[in-house]
Amino acid sequence: MRSVPRWTAVLAVLAVGAVVCAFRLHLPTRARLLAAVPQENLPADGFTAIRLSIHSSDGRDLRGVQVESENPRQLAMESLTTNSNSAVAELRAGVLPGQALVRITAPGFAPTELTLKTDPDNNDSMGDGTPDFLRLHDPADRLAFRQWFTLLAEAQFYREKPQSEIDDCAALLRFAYREALRDHDSEWTKAMASPVPSTAGEIKQYHYPFTPLGAEIFRVRGGSFSANDLRDGAFAQFANAETLWRDNTYLVGHSLTRARPGDLLFFRQEGADMPFHAMIYIGRSQIEPGTQQYVVYHTGPDGDSQGIIKRLSLAELMDFPDPRWRPQASNPTFLGVYRWNILRGDQ
Secondary structure, three states: OOOOOHHHHHHHHHHHHHHHHHHHHOOOOOEEEEEEOOOOEEEOOOOOEEEEEEEEOOOOOOOOOEEEEOOOOOEEEEEEEEEOOEEEEEEEEOOOOEEEEEEEEOOOEEOEEEEEEEEOOOOOOOOOOOOOOOOOOOHHHHHHHHHHHHHHHHHHHHOOOOOOOOOOHHHHHHHHHHHHOOOOOHHHHHHHOOOOOOOOOOOOOOOOOOOOOOOOOEEOOOOOOOHHHHOOOOEEOOOOHHHHHHHOEEEEEOOHHHOOOOOEEEEEOOOOOOOEEEEEEEEOOOOOOOOOOEEEEEOOOEOOEOOOEEEEEHHHHHOOOOHHHOOOOOOOOEEEEEEEHHHOOOO
16 A cells, blocks of 8 residues: 655645634634723722723623622722623722722623722821721711610610620720621621611621721820821720710710710719719610600619619609709719710711
């Protein structure tokens, strides 16, 4: 049998190669997602937003596009709107500074990523010692805080035994404040064992303890905020009633007509072992129906008694047997109605 000429084999290989190349040339090129932002750095203030524009490289429809932030505590996805071959995502800075990776995907497209940076924000626009990253800027966040704070405080009145850490009026304030700022997931709900489910929304700006201050969110030293306060002991997890009054709240008036749910009534009884005392104005109960307005407070220890949590209507409080505890402008021991610094602007 005669062998095939070498030049014939070469021609065959070349022919196959040409067919393969032609096939590859006619394969559709995978389209790319093109993303752009007006700036790559944002202040880590909890409210500054940026728009991310997305387009397809070949004009193809962007149906099914998704945008995900690798760390929502640094950069959170707020909204995404798609219009044929383009989309716009709104991203909001968190309060934790750092690198924030954003990943964009869509069916039929190669995924793309971009990295944004959130820079430390140490502003104190009110000069009251509370950094702006702790202040709740969104009215919806402020309302959610008020609802959680008052519900958590009132719920302790209904418990057979309040949370073990609550042993005086300041402890009740610290507990309700801290827990109001948490992520209220299913695990947290189970641990709290609230007598009623909450209808409050979730605070979006940040969740305790994920702040530049960590768990130490109560100011314990006077002065305006500076970057050094992040590490020099100006903030702590513990603060007594006087410190909460002096460094974490501000006066809104001496009339109860100025009070809103979540505001505090402070008293100072000179000569007492614990002269400062606080009550939480909760307004209407979230647990019992009715139109009565209430305050909740812990009496504090007294001799051999560890004290208890009380809930009084405003009518009962205004007619309290000891006039030193009546929240009236004419009462020299009544310091006034105070509001948390993080709610400044919520007038």
